[in-house]
Amino acid sequence: MKTHHWIVFIIAIFILGGFLLWPKISNHNVDTGDVLTGTWHAGITNAEGIEWTMDYTFKTDGTYTVTTSDPYSEEGTYIITNEYLDGSIELTKTYDDGQKTYDMILTPGSEPDSLVLEGVVLTRQ
Numbered sequence: 001m002k003t004h005h006w007i008v009f010i011i012a013i014f015i016l017g018g019f020l021l022w023p024k025i026s027n028h029n030v031d032t033g034d035v036l037t038g039t040w041h042a043g044i045t046n047a048e049g050i051e052w053t054m055d056y057t058f059k060t061d062g063t064y065t066v067t068t069s070d071p072y073s074e075e076g077t078y079i080i081t082n083e084y085l086d087g088s089i090e091l092t093k094t095y096d097d098g099q100k101t102y103d104m105i106l107t108p109g110s111e112p113d114s115l116v117l118e119g120v121v122l123t124r125q
Contacts, residue, residue, distance in 0.1 A: 035083070035089060036058040036078075036080070036089065037060050038057070038058065038125065039055055039056070039057045040055070040057075040058070040115065040124055041053065041054070041123055042117075042122045042123070043069075051069060052068070052069050053068060054066065054069075054120065055068075056122060058078065062077050063075070064077070064093065075095065076095030078093045087108035089105070089115075091103070091106070104118075109122075
């Protein structure tokens with residue numbers, strides 16, 4: 001193969017790789033508007049009949065609360081840091097009076113108005 005063929009081949013690989021990676025790395029600075037606003041609920045009952053629930057409430061002012069059927073609850077602020085082409089949303093939560101931060105990714109669920117957080121399906125209420 002001649003040198004100019006190698007150069008064209010390498011350029012083609014970079015272009016193809018860019019198209020394949022674009023949905024995973026792209027941040028279009030999309031106005032997410034009311035993507036998260038509202039209450040999102042998850043709940044299960046295990047084999048022993050014990051029920052567990054979790055409710056996230058995101059407000060338009062950038063605050064959130066999370067409550068569970070356990071005694072755990074949390075409140076703080078959030079900022080959406082990325083929205084990916086596959087519908088995933090990356091956000092940073094700040095809580096515990098600003099002492100703690102947590103980055104989390106919500107992926108689209110299989111049903112409309114559902115998101116998946118670390119394997120737990122949240123449904124918009």
